[in-house]
Each structure stands twice: as structure tokens, then as C-alpha cells.
Amino acid sequence: MTAREDGRSTEAMRSVEQLDPATLRQADMSDDGGYLTLSSRIAYENPWTKMREDIIRRPNGQDGLYGVVERGEFVVILPLGQVDGEPTVTLINQFRYPVGRRMWELPMGMWETRPDANPDEVAAGELREETGLIADRMTHVGVLYQGAGYSTQRGHVYLATGLTQGPAELEATEQDITRHTISLVQFEEMLRDNVITCMVSIAAFALIRSRGLV
Amino acid sequence: MTAREDGRSTEAMRSVEQLDPATLRQADMSDDGGYLTLSSRIAYENPWTKMREDIIRRPNGQDGLYGVVERGEFVVILPLGQVDGEPTVTLINQFRYPVGRRMWELPMGMWETRPDANPDEVAAGELREETGLIADRMTHVGVLYQGAGYSTQRGHVYLATGLTQGPAELEATEQDITRHTISLVQFEEMLRDNVITCMVSIAAFALIRSRGLV
Known part of the structure; x- marks a missing residue:
């Protein structure tokens, strides 16, 4: 077996598997x-x-x-607005102590103090706290596992639309957060240029994009 | 300020910020x-x-x-092949003990035993170990932070092309991994349907897609 000059693969690519519904559901089966x-x-x-x-x-x-x-579980929210027919995204910028960097992120949060909370309510609350935005609609788009090889943590992805601005209500530990409403075009440029490096934010965008919602 | 009946926002969307290069670079500045x-x-x-x-x-x-x-740092690799001109992706399926589920993931790994290793070599090694694939080209696409609010962990995203199949060399702890080469179309369906829930894999795909590489 050798690699071909044209860079196309040989043996690896002779067969394409078509995963059937039962195989796809493996992840949902109760299993130790x-x-x-x-x-x-x-x-x-x-x-x-x-x-x-x-x-x-x-x-x-x-x-x-x-x-x-x-x-605990967490929520991440993509706040999608529009100005003059152009879609916008509201990002936050905050210092992340563990990595010693300021990062561009979608609003997100964990509900460590309310383990029995409803994710929809937590998402609306986090959005309001961090950005001051109130959403007419919060769409639950899916779930993600942050690092399933070593962590139990699961996140819920939300799309927030029908946005109205109110005052932000930052917690004492969030005082250095700044809020930025930018065009979706610039958001995608920041992703492409690796200026956005927050895995949670990128994965949330990808899931929402895969549904054609943005 | 009130939400409008048509669901379009009002105050929040009156201004769109255009982030300038200096602002975008904030994350790269040395800063405590x-x-x-x-x-x-x-x-x-x-x-x-x-x-x-x-x-x-x-x-x-x-x-x-x-x-x-x-x-420690980790690598995640999207192995991109093609059959009859159709792009393919090679996924692995494995049981993830922390979440008690089998998951669909891109090949990935951490180099806990070789902290000074070169990410390019680690990526090629992980790809070979988990899938048996040997890549003519490993393209470093960018970096991601897995959970910067509580973790130091940083990952490197690679695109692997020019693939040739060799034998997989699974570690003892990886014996339950299965390998699946599927069409890119089915990969995107699995993403859309939230069958793929691994944040690392989804973010890696999004970064590669944002560059137009897949």
C-alpha cells in the first residue's frame, strides 16, 4: 500500500461506511x-x-x-440580532484566569448553585446577566460534552432571537466583562482567523449553523 | 424599550461595533x-x-x-479522504467512562508522557494509533481552549490529507475503539442531528470549515 502521487489515498478510501440508524443510536443506549x-x-x-x-x-x-x-451543566447562548437586515452576534470579552488571556466568547454560564434549575431559565438568566439582552425566543439547539475523556460536564446550546436591550447585571466576579455586538460577517472572520479560540463558543456556532439557523 | 411584534430587536441592535485590529489582538497581549x-x-x-x-x-x-x-496540550485531527470524488471523514466510536456513553469523535489525544513533544508529530502519531491512517500532509489549522474558565487545557486542530491505510496500533486502554470512514455528507448530518456531541470534534470541524478547507 502506498500513497499516490496525486495525494489521494488508496486503501483507506476504498470503502465508505454508511452508518445505519441503529448504529447511530449507540450513544443513546444504556451501557456501561x-x-x-x-x-x-x-x-x-x-x-x-x-x-x-x-x-x-x-x-x-x-x-x-x-x-x-x-x-455541573452549563448553557451557552448565541444572541442573534440584526441591524438594517444584516445579522449580528453579541460577544463578550473577558479575562480567563486559568489561561491568563482575555478571550472572545459567547455568553455562557453554569448553574452551580441551582442544580435542579431548568436550562431554558438559566440560559435566559445568563444572557441577561452578561449582556443585558432579553430574548423573545430561546431555542434549545442541542447538547455538547466538553471533555468526555475526563469530565462529566455537559452543555446546552441556545439560540436567542428577538432581542431587546436592558441593563447588564454582572456578578461581582464578572465586572471585567465587556460586551460587543458585531456583524455575523465579522464573527465568522474572527473564527476563521483563530481570534476566537473558545471551544464552547465555536462548537455552539457550528451546531446552530448546521441547522441552518444562522 | 420594548420588543417589537415582528421579533426584530430594537435598542440592542441600533449599533454594530466594528472591532479594529488592536482590539482583536487583546487576547494576545501579555496581561494578568x-x-x-x-x-x-x-x-x-x-x-x-x-x-x-x-x-x-x-x-x-x-x-x-x-x-x-x-x-497537558492535546491534538485533534480531521482525516479527510475521498472516494469517487466524494469527500470522506474517518471517525472513531468509543466508550467514554466519565459520561457513561459511547461517542462519535474525531481522533484525538494528549501527550501527557512527552510534555516537550512537537504537536505535529503527536498528531501524526495519534492518527496512526487510533485509525491506522498515515497522512501525506498534516495541516495545523489553529488552537482552541477547552474550558478556559476552569482549565488550562489547549488543543491543536489538524487537517490530515493524502491518507494511506496501515494497521491501527491501539493502546491497551483504547481496545474498544472502532473506526468508521463515512461521507462528509453523513458527518454533517450527524452534526446537525446532534448525534455527534463531542465539543472538541465539532469545534475542530468548524475551524477547518471556516478556512474553506472542507
């Missing part, structure tokens, strides 16, 4: 994957994050340590 | 964001993850606890 949890302890905990350390037995019989970061 | 680190300790550690607990002083003078999950 053949893993056994032999022991489990919370090794560290603060109000937002728990570090769990499990001893597991893999399907091949091999035992090992698995560290799991437990975090 | 006005945060002070008063103390720092490693509260938990395993070979892949450190849990750091800092006491910080925010720009507004308020002190607080900040838990930071330290993880």
Missing part, C-alpha cells in the same frame, strides 16, 4: 461499556468542581486509575 | 487581567490531571478561591 468501578472517592472539592478518583476494571480485565472532573 | 495570585497549591494530582487551588485577588479587590484543572 464493559467497565467496572472497583472504588470511588472524592479527592478534592470546591463549590464548582469535584475531582473524583475511581479505580476501574477495563473490558480487557486491566485495572487502572481514572480521574474524573465533575462539573 | 488585574488578578493577583495570593497563594497556590496542588490539591490533587494523577498522571493526567492536576487540580490546583489558588487564592486570588480580583481587579475589584475581592479575594476568592479559584480551582484550576491543569491538563
Whole structure:
């Protein structure tokens, strides 16, 4: 087997698999994957994050340590407006202490203090807090797993439309957030140029775009 | 200020900001964001993850606890082939213990044992290990931050082209991974239908798509 001069692949590409509905649904089936949890302890905990350390037995019989970061669910919201018929997106810019950088992001938040909250209400609340925007419609577009190889965290993606501006209500820890309503064209340029580097924001946009909603 | 009946926004959308190059570059400026680190300790550690607990002083003078999950850099690779002129994507399906689900993902991996490794080599190695594919070209498309609000982790996005199939070399912990080469059309359907829920994979695709590379 050799790579062809024209750069097209050979063996790898001889067969294209067509995944059938049953195969696609694999992810939704109740399943322990053949893993056994032999022991489990919370090794560290603060109000937002728990570090769990499990001893597991893999399907091949091999035992090992698995560290799991437990975090609550979160919401991320794409606020879609328009000016003169041109679509706009409202971004926030904030300093992110763990990476020591200011980042361009869609509004987002976790509801660590209200674990039983309704995601729709949390999304509307986060949008209002961080941007002051009130949305006529919050459309739940889908769910995403942030780092399923080591974390339990799941996010809900929302599209916010029918926007009205009210005052922002930033929490004390969010005082350095600035808000920017830009054209969708510039948003896509910032994505292309890797100026937006927030994985959550990019994935949320991609999911909304895949539905033809933006 | 009221929302209009037609759902179009009013006040929020009166002004569109045009971000200038200097503003866009904010993220690249060396900056501590006005945060002070008063103390720092490693509260938990395993070979892949450190849990750091800092006491910080925010720009507004308020002190607080900040838990930071330290993880090494990772790579994610979109293997783009073609059959009969139709583009294909090679996905993997694997059980993710932290979320108790099988997931559809692009090949990815972290180089916890080689912190000084070259991302290009790690990407080629991960692709080969998980899929058996050897790429004529690995294009570095950009970087992403996985969860910058609580984690240091940064990922590198690669596009792999000119693919040749060799044998997969799965690690002992990866034995339950299956490999699937599907059409780009089906990949996009899986994204649209929220069958693909891996944020890393979705964001990587979006970045590559934004460049017109797929």
C-alpha cells in the first residue's frame, strides 16, 4: 500500500461506511461499556468542581486509575440580532484566569448553585446577566460534552432571537466583562482567523449553523 | 424599550461595533487581567490531571478561591479522504467512562508522557494509533481552549490529507475503539442531528470549515 502521487489515498478510501440508524443510536443506549468501578472517592472539592478518583476494571480485565472532573451543566447562548437586515452576534470579552488571556466568547454560564434549575431559565438568566439582552425566543439547539475523556460536564446550546436591550447585571466576579455586538460577517472572520479560540463558543456556532439557523 | 411584534430587536441592535485590529489582538497581549495570585497549591494530582487551588485577588479587590484543572496540550485531527470524488471523514466510536456513553469523535489525544513533544508529530502519531491512517500532509489549522474558565487545557486542530491505510496500533486502554470512514455528507448530518456531541470534534470541524478547507 502506498500513497499516490496525486495525494489521494488508496486503501483507506476504498470503502465508505454508511452508518445505519441503529448504529447511530449507540450513544443513546444504556451501557456501561464493559467497565467496572472497583472504588470511588472524592479527592478534592470546591463549590464548582469535584475531582473524583475511581479505580476501574477495563473490558480487557486491566485495572487502572481514572480521574474524573465533575462539573455541573452549563448553557451557552448565541444572541442573534440584526441591524438594517444584516445579522449580528453579541460577544463578550473577558479575562480567563486559568489561561491568563482575555478571550472572545459567547455568553455562557453554569448553574452551580441551582442544580435542579431548568436550562431554558438559566440560559435566559445568563444572557441577561452578561449582556443585558432579553430574548423573545430561546431555542434549545442541542447538547455538547466538553471533555468526555475526563469530565462529566455537559452543555446546552441556545439560540436567542428577538432581542431587546436592558441593563447588564454582572456578578461581582464578572465586572471585567465587556460586551460587543458585531456583524455575523465579522464573527465568522474572527473564527476563521483563530481570534476566537473558545471551544464552547465555536462548537455552539457550528451546531446552530448546521441547522441552518444562522 | 420594548420588543417589537415582528421579533426584530430594537435598542440592542441600533449599533454594530466594528472591532479594529488592536482590539482583536487583546487576547494576545501579555496581561494578568488585574488578578493577583495570593497563594497556590496542588490539591490533587494523577498522571493526567492536576487540580490546583489558588487564592486570588480580583481587579475589584475581592479575594476568592479559584480551582484550576491543569491538563497537558492535546491534538485533534480531521482525516479527510475521498472516494469517487466524494469527500470522506474517518471517525472513531468509543466508550467514554466519565459520561457513561459511547461517542462519535474525531481522533484525538494528549501527550501527557512527552510534555516537550512537537504537536505535529503527536498528531501524526495519534492518527496512526487510533485509525491506522498515515497522512501525506498534516495541516495545523489553529488552537482552541477547552474550558478556559476552569482549565488550562489547549488543543491543536489538524487537517490530515493524502491518507494511506496501515494497521491501527491501539493502546491497551483504547481496545474498544472502532473506526468508521463515512461521507462528509453523513458527518454533517450527524452534526446537525446532534448525534455527534463531542465539543472538541465539532469545534475542530468548524475551524477547518471556516478556512474553506472542507
